[in-house]
Amino acid sequence: MLLRLLTTYLSKYWPLLAAVLIFQFGSALAALFLPTLNASIIDQGVAAGDVPFILRMGGWMIVVALGQILSAVIATYCAARVAMSVGRDLRNDIFGKVSGFSEREVSSFGAGSLITRNTNDVQQVQMLAMMSATMLVMAPLMSIGGIVMAVRQDVGLSWILAISIPVLLVAAALVISRMVPLFRSYQSRLDAVNRVLREQLSGVRVVRAFVRESIEEQRFRVANTDIMVVGRQVGSLFVLVFPLVLLIMNVTIVGVVWFGGIEVDAGNTQVGTLFAFMQYVGQILGGVMMASFMAMMIPRAAVSAERIGEVLASETTLIPPARPVTTLPRPGQVELIDASFTYPGADQPVLSGISFRAEPGETVAIIGSTGSGKTTLVNLIPRLFDATSGTVRVHGVDVKDADLDILWRGIGLVPQRPFLFAGTIASNLRFAKEDAADEELWRALEIAQAADFVRARPDGLEATISQGGTNVSGGQRQRLAIARAIVREPDVLVFDDSFSALDLTTDARLRQALWRELPEVTKIVVAQRVSTITDADRIIVVEDGRMVGAGTHEELLSTVVTYREIVESQMAVDA
Structure with missing residues (x-):
């Protein structure tokens, strides 16, 4: 589901994705070339005392480094544009889908869950799209390219990489395998928190009328504690993986220094080559760490994509006619x-x-x-x-x-529980007819017996209405809802x-x-x-x-x- 979702929504932005790939490729090549230049400066410039060579190669290093920085900035900018656009499109499509649901589908998912899916779940997929675009080329290029360049520098030390890289991959895989069920559990508990909070905010008057504040606080505390427990387990895995990666990386660097020093002392390799090899090891392990970080994000994004897909795949029972x-x-x-x-x-x-x-x-x-x-x-x-x-x-x-x-x-419908939107009296009435003139609004208010209390307000039609109409009485809310239906002229x-x-x-x-x-x-x-x-x-x-x-x-x-x-x-x- 995650791959299908990303493919569908990313394909619309292929020019930007192409730019990301091109500039990430350029940035990776520049990063891979820098240790070689550094090695030549040490071995051919510093060791030989050739100052002009040092200045010339140093100038090239500055140019290459600036090129790398510029390419990385452009690639990140394009990736951010793509990710934000994908998030916007997903939210629009989910909102459009939910807008077409009947009350049956809304009740089936739950309002709290639908809100979570259109916010937090979309954010997880959006973040993965951002990280994928920025790391998709960089991680494999840095890893594979680093291995090739390191072997070119010193074949004798390559056995260290043959041990450290598989160990790093196995350690990351073990941690990631435990994250998938935790992420699914976390999203379900997030739904529960949103549901409890939404109920308490919507029914705050009932809660206070029946002196249920302590009970409702306990309900929220339980839901909040549940999500904290799962979040703590997820956090523990994140806390574990990075020190583990750094430990493997540092042990590898120590091994390179140790055995590389022996090679330098024996005259089998040069100091500059050893420094370059160490830099390539850092780039290789850095690439593997980026890939591991991506792999850690994928399970949570996959759970979110599955939840989003459930909404997008749901068909409303209000099927539009083939020939209306x-x-x-x-x-x-x-x-x-x-x-x-x-x-x-x-x-x-x-x-x-x-x-x-x-x-x-x-x-x-x-x-x-x-x-x-x-x-x-x-x-x-x-x-x-x-x-x-x-x-x-x-x-x-x-x-x-x-x-x-x-x-x-x-049809003009006045529901059993009239709902007013945040705005003004006029904006609520024009919800039924956008181009309604003030005269039409006043006529509807007169019929609905609401004109007197609207005129009594200092701002008249422009008087502020809170979300849900909580700043007007129940009778006033009903009369405004009736006036809104009349404005429609049904x-x-x-x-x-x-x-x-x-x-x-x-x-x-x-x-x-x-x-x-x-x-x-x-x-x-x-x-x-x-x-x-x-x-x-x-x-x-x-x-x-x-x-x-x-x-x-x-x-x-x-x-x-x-x-x-x-x-x-x-x-x-x-x-």
């Missing part, structure tokens, strides 16, 4: 024909055999006890879920055949228990404004309060996922026991 219908023959009409829905792995369907029709301009209300499937039902209309059986038609077209953008453009408005935070007076005024100002818009209203839906054209009563009645308020009171019980229970509470 773009012409909607009956705008505003909503029809469900024997629609049923079952959650994956569930024993019983949430909805069974739901059938009703709402004509343009009609108001159809849906009521039922908690857990009866009302929210699931209205989620079928904008195709947030696909019905597992039956048909859902909106604007006269089966939602599975309709172009999703056109379908959604004709043919169908879907209210999923969207009046629950409003007092009875505001609720009544808002409904009157909706019916008066938007007479041609079809309104699907899910409600808990009977008073909200008594004037609906038709009321659908749902119990245990089944439709047990349909009609006007008066008709249902005399024919449907479930509805009568709901009305009587609320009348008793009001009394």
Whole structure:
């Protein structure tokens, strides 16, 4: 998966990769040439007292060293450009994929895990791409080239390399083999930390209301300790590998000095050659150490690539039609024909055999006890879920055949938990229609009974809204969400228990404004309060996922026991 991912995303930047390879190759050649120049200065210049030769070769060394530095800088710059671009592309693709997920896929992965995959996991792959680009040529060239140049300098000392290099490779392989399961465990524990933290931040009010701070702190402490334990094990391996490499390198250098000194004393080799051989040994072992470092990064990046691949390979259950219908023959009409829905792995369907029709301009209300499937039902209309059986038609077209953008453009949805984005009131309202004029925004606010509290704010439409709308009350948040749906100018408005935070007076005024100002818009209203839906054209009563009645308020009171019980229970509470 890692190789496929890197190949796919790196191939788009082959000119930059070619530049990296060329300049890394030049930098490696320059580095390999420098010890030879140094040896000639010592053996032919210093030993012979030839000052002009020393100056001439010293000048060449400066030129070669500057060339090496320049090549390395250019190669690193190009590699950084490639790695950052790959990271950007991966994040964009993951975000685009997740944006197309239905609630089923989001729940399957978990929001915390999806965030981790689009941040930390991408960072691991991005870092590997950076290191691969900078070390891919340098490590083998320094190792292989160093061996060739060292053997040219002194064949008699080459046996030292034949021992030290395999020992170094075996030691690195043993450490790396233990890292793969640890990296997979680390990423899973990172998901757990993000999940706990996200829950605590989102539910901070609930935590405080139930005085659960100490319990939640303990939950986070456990998750944090788990990741610390695994991180410490990974760190211990990293701490072990570098001293091990340095030990092998230093022992090798000592061996070269020891046996090379004997060769120099015997007159079999020159001092400059010995110095050059030592430098090549350092370059060889440095190349092997770079390769070992790369090998240590690969397991963690491989785990991250696997997790990224799972997201990119996931197919949403909301499959777009092969030939989407773009012409909607009956705008505003909503029809469900024997629609049923079952959650994956569930024993019983949430909805069974739901059938009703709402004509343009009609108001159809849906009521039922908690857990009866009302929210699931209205989620079928904008195709947030696909019905597992039956048909859902909106604007006269089966939602599975309709172009999703056109379908959604004709529907204004106010969810059960309205969400506002960080920004201003105006930016939140224009989320539904980017080019909406201020007059349109104020009209929507008037209908939603939100204009008064917006005018009361010093900045009006430009008043700041915190993420999630935490700086406004629940009722204000609901009314702003309703106004946002109205700004869209849809043919169908879907209210999923969207009046629950409003007092009875505001609720009544808002409904009157909706019916008066938007007479041609079809309104699907899910409600808990009977008073909200008594004037609906038709009321659908749902119990245990089944439709047990349909009609006007008066008709249902005399024919449907479930509805009568709901009305009587609320009348008793009001009394």
